Amino acid sequence: MNIRFMGAVKGVTGSCHLIEFKDKKLLLDCGLFQGRDEELNYQEMDFDPASIDYLLLSHSHIDHSGRIPLLVKKGFKGTVYCSKATYELCEIMLLDSAHIQEMEVEWQNRKARRAGKPLVEPLYTQEDANKSLEYFKPVLYDQIIRIDDNITVRFNDAGHVLGSSIIEMWFKDGSEIIKVVYSGDIGTKEKPILNDPAIIDYADYVIMEATYGNRVHEDVEKRDETLINIILKTVLRGGTVIIPSFAVGRTQEIIYELNKYYDAHLSDFGTSTNLLKNVPVYVDSPLAVKATEVFKRNAGVFDEEARDLLKKGDNPLKFDNLHFTQSVEESKALNFSDEPKIIISSSGMCEAGRIRHHLKHNLWKKNSSIVFVGYQAEGTLGQRIRDGAKKVKLFGEEIHVNAEIYNVEGFSGHADKNGLLNWLKGFKEKPCRLFIVHGEGQAKEDFAKEVEQQLGIECIIPEYNEVYEIKGRGQVECVQVSKERLAAYSKLSPEHVQQMMEELNEMREMFQHTLGQVQEHVSSESISIENYTLINNILLNMKNDIMNLSMLSGK
Numbered sequence: 001m002n003i004r005f006m007g008a009v010k011g012v013t014g015s016c017h018l019i020e021f022k023d024k025k026l027l028l029d030c031g032l033f034q035g036r037d038e039e040l041n042y043q044e045m046d047f048d049p050a051s052i053d054y055l056l057l058s059h060s061h062i063d064h065s066g067r068i069p070l071l072v073k074k075g076f077k078g079t080v081y082c083s084k085a086t087y088e089l090c091e092i093m094l095l096d097s098a099h100i101q102e103m104e105v106e107w108q109n110r111k112a113r114r115a116g117k118p119l120v121e122p123l124y125t126q127e128d129a130n131k132s133l134e135y136f137k138p139v140l141y142d143q144i145i146r147i148d149d150n151i152t153v154r155f156n157d158a159g160h161v162l163g164s165s166i167i168e169m170w171f172k173d174g175s176e177i178i179k180v181v182y183s184g185d186i187g188t189k190e191k192p193i194l195n196d197p198a199i200i201d202y203a204d205y206v207i208m209e210a211t212y213g214n215r216v217h218e219d220v221e222k223r224d225e226t227l228i229n230i231i232l233k234t235v236l237r238g239g240t241v242i243i244p245s246f247a248v249g250r251t252q253e254i255i256y257e258l259n260k261y262y263d264a265h266l267s268d269f270g271t272s273t274n275l276l277k278n279v280p281v282y283v284d285s286p287l288a289v290k291a292t293e294v295f296k297r298n299a300g301v302f303d304e305e306a307r308d309l310l311k312k313g314d315n316p317l318k319f320d321n322l323h324f325t326q327s328v329e330e331s332k333a334l335n336f337s338d339e340p341k342i343i344i345s346s347s348g349m350c351e352a353g354r355i356r357h358h359l360k361h362n363l364w365k366k367n368s369s370i371v372f373v374g375y376q377a378e379g380t381l382g383q384r385i386r387d388g389a390k391k392v393k394l395f396g397e398e399i400h401v402n403a404e405i406y407n408v409e410g411f412s413g414h415a416d417k418n419g420l421l422n423w424l425k426g427f428k429e430k431p432c433r434l435f436i437v438h439g440e441g442q443a444k445e446d447f448a449k450e451v452e453q454q455l456g457i458e459c460i461i462p463e464y465n466e467v468y469e470i471k472g473r474g475q476v477e478c479v480q481v482s483k484e485r486l487a488a489y490s491k492l493s494p495e496h497v498q499q500m501m502e503e504l505n506e507m508r509e510m511f512q513h514t515l516g517q518v519q520e521h522v523s524s525e526s527i528s529i530e531n532y533t534l535i536n537n538i539l540l541n542m543k544n545d546i547m548n549l550s551m552l553s554g555k
Ligand SMILES: [Zn+2]
Pocket: 059, 061, 064, 160, 161, 185
């Protein structure tokens, strides 16, 4: 069996892994690359889409599903297995994604025409998206699916977004069975509406996400309180609260939490909560409106708390001052009124959609607040604003950031470091290898260290287009190394190590010289001598490391 990693290896977008077993090819997810990796969507795929027999889809988020219409456009004729809710969400999300692609291309082409440049084509159209849905075959959680005589598959609740799945796969080779588990995206425990991620008891190999592999969500218990306090503060000073949110999942969770808060404070009169009840909440995303309908149709996979509310006759996704805006006119009107309000809009990372208009109208206002409630991938507008950009460009205009910026991590859809480790601890027998994907470089490395130390499971962090051959339990070999890794290895030539040594020596001499001068001429209060000493020590340590490397590289 071979596993080839072709997405979500440099970051978190474009999830796509290929398993080749006997005469079958199975794809795990086929997501859209976003942010800094966007151009990868336009490259030829690293495999022939027509040769893929099955696509096992972990969940509907576009970074996991967004290239399915492209896959079909390029010749895929197999079956897409996913949970029922994932299918229903894909019905609206893939169409929405196609619509965004078409709109962007239209805008680019208008400019291209004026500049006499060649026109471009959308990655896929709404027609392509519609056609791709014909290949979907929804299944139930826990259902045993016999793909063929040798491959069996089962979807389990991942608690990340409605319908999200952890996928178990059994591959039978003669008398031996190798079991591979794909985590998809793993949710947090106690997440609103959804069940906790399913515990899997056995696997030989696990392909696992590590989005928050080195982070602990700090405000999980207090997330509602934190959000309510931000809203109150903003509303009291007459401002607008803008919540960039994934239309699917996070938006419904925020609605659910607000509803819960209002219910719990029903009898508070004359208090700030009472004031809050009169503040309109606008869900300004046609996609979120449709997604909320899908949620309502899939209450069967809700957690106990949400089901109890339904039984009592309380629709947890509805309250008095909640409004869904559909048309562009309604959306625009929101920015022409000064009333304090809450606007929940997408996309969650501010890369597209109506949120960009709301940011344009509110980022410069001191009394407004922008509240991030989800992951912001590197290179996205959301990440820049969250990390303190003083000005950003929107619709060709430079906008100053004067609004208050908040990041409420407790709403994250992804388990944090402890959640991921706890999920792994649920295995009754240790998996023999863990492939870590879906995370920024440092998060994956830190998580690998933690897993190796705490659980003694050997970790592999695959790079783009690397292929691992699995011969049996514990027998795995990298049979195609990435170009980047090869380039890094090649730097370890004896000549290169020698050159690094010389450069370091020069740097150290320079620092020692400067240190001497500093000690002689400048009072110790104005320049930190400790810093210079520290740097000198670091350089010495690096020299030692390079010496060790030169031993390894045969010097
Ligand atoms: Zn996801």
